[in-house]
Amino acid sequence: MDVRAAAEAEIQHLSKVWHDGWHDAHAQIVPAELTSLRSLESFAERLQAALSHVRVSGPFGAPTGLCIVKNDELYQLYVSTQSRGTGVAAALIADAEATLAQRGVEIAWLACAIGNARAARFYEKHGWQRTGIISVNSETPQGTFPLDVWRYQKSLTLRASGLSL
Ligand SMILES: CC(C)(COP(=O)(O)OP(=O)(O)OC[C@H]1O[C@@H](n2cnc3c(N)ncnc32)[C@H](O)[C@@H]1OP(=O)(O)O)[C@@H](O)C(=O)NCCC(=O)NCCS
Numbered sequence: 486m487d488v489r490a491a492a493e494a495e496i497q498h499l500s501k502v503w504h505d506g507w508h509d510a511h512a513q514i515v516p517a518e519l520t521s522l523r524s525l526e527s528f529a530e531r532l533q534a535a536l537s538h539v540r541v542s543g544p545f546g547a548p549t550g551l552c553i554v555k556n557d558e559l560y561q562l563y564v565s566t567q568s569r570g571t572g573v574a575a576a577l578i579a580d581a582e583a584t585l586a587q588r589g590v591e592i593a594w595l596a597c598a599i600g601n602a603r604a605a606r607f608y609e610k611h612g613w614q615r616t617g618i619i620s621v622n623s624e625t626p627q628g629t630f631p632l633d634v635w636r637y638q639k640s641l642t643l644r645a646s647g648l649s650l
Contacts, residue, residue, distance in 0.1 A: 500529040
């Protein structure tokens, strides 16, 4: 399954994938105030700002999933409803881990909303370990929103050497 850079012309479509996936996974488990800030426009703005770091799967013009890596963090991973359970997310996370490893990141980390059980199962299946609860500053159009999350990490050095945790 190919993973490629996103194109500017795909921002609208990707905003919908991100918006719908965010609300599916988070609307019931995060504060209502944060949910009210997660508009389609807010995702479009964040995609525009991060465009050079956005990786996607699926056909040009209609990508099925997106992933963003920031510094040593697997920052965002969203797959359309129809593409969940198909291996698209696995291809995106493998691409993200390869990017991080190529940058020399030895321990990558990610934040997962507390109670996002499907995502947690997915990360654990792919070798990520939950290390505890931390507070992160979630980006919103009104500034940052503090949120307690599950922190996951993965040793990419071990992965590269063929050993498993
Ligand atoms: C998280 C996400 C990228 C994972 O991709 P996916 O294609 O759904 O992942 P998979 O189907 O390969 O793996 C999900 C696992 O969770 C399991 N699962 C499904 N629903 C579940 C639930 N409610 N509770 C626990 N596990 C669940 C699946 O059975 C599967 O495990 P299995 O392979 O052992 O059967 C995708 O679900 C998604 O985009 N979700 C919405 C956005 C999101 O939560 N993003 C992550 C933000 S941190």
